[in-house]
Amino acid sequence: MKVVYRFLFALQLFVGIGAIGGGMMAILNPQGPGGMPADALKNSPFNNYLIPGIILFSVIGLGSIFSSVMIYLRSKFIGYISSVFSWALVIWIIVQCIMLNAVVSLHVIFFIIGLVEAALSAAILFEQRLFPANIILRFYKRMKE
Template sequence: MKKVYRLLFILHAFVGLGAVGGGMMAILNPQGPGGMPTDALKNSPFSNYLIPGIILFAVIGLGNIISAFIILLKPRFHGYVSSIFSWALVIWIIVQCIMLNTVIYLHVIFFIIGLVEAVLSMIILFKQRMFPTNLIFYVYKQIRKTM
């Protein structure tokens, strides 16, 4: 279980720091952060990268950094926090690919990282037998009783 926590901490910290940096670039230079032209946003509701940068910075960046620190503290609800920000990353990547109308290798890498974080979060929830995993255990026991 120690490896699960360590890997989850590393992934959340990595994603969080990268998203804070990327979000700051987009906030400070919304017309072309990191050389990205605003033409890439033609299929999105945005005319520049300011709003996506704020979301990237606040939700993905700060959310994953907070999640990393919460994993270190290990309060009872840390599996939920980790799961929320893991799925936020997965959804962010899917929406980004749709809006940019392209998929590059970084999208695939961060999509996989988000899924790995989500699986690790579920392992923690299973270990703690917290909702929704407690329901899965309950149903499993009921099925075994009828057999």
């Protein structure tokens, strides 16, 4: 189980650092962060990258960093915390693909990273026998009898 915690820590830290960098680029240069033209947002409710940059920086970036710190500190709620930010990443990528009306390799990579983080978070919840794992395990035990 130690490997699960370490791998989840590394993934959350990697995502957090990248999202803070990407979010900061969008906040500092909302018209074209990293060479991305504002025209790409024509199918979205935004006319520049400021609001998406703030969301990327705060929710995905700081949230993932917070989650990695909680893993390091061995919080008893880490299964829940990391799950929330893992699914936030998955939802972020889906919404981003819809708004940009495009799917590129980075979208696929970070979508998979989000799903892996969610699976590792679920493994922690099962190990700790926390909700919903406790209900699933109880139901499974009754079905076996």
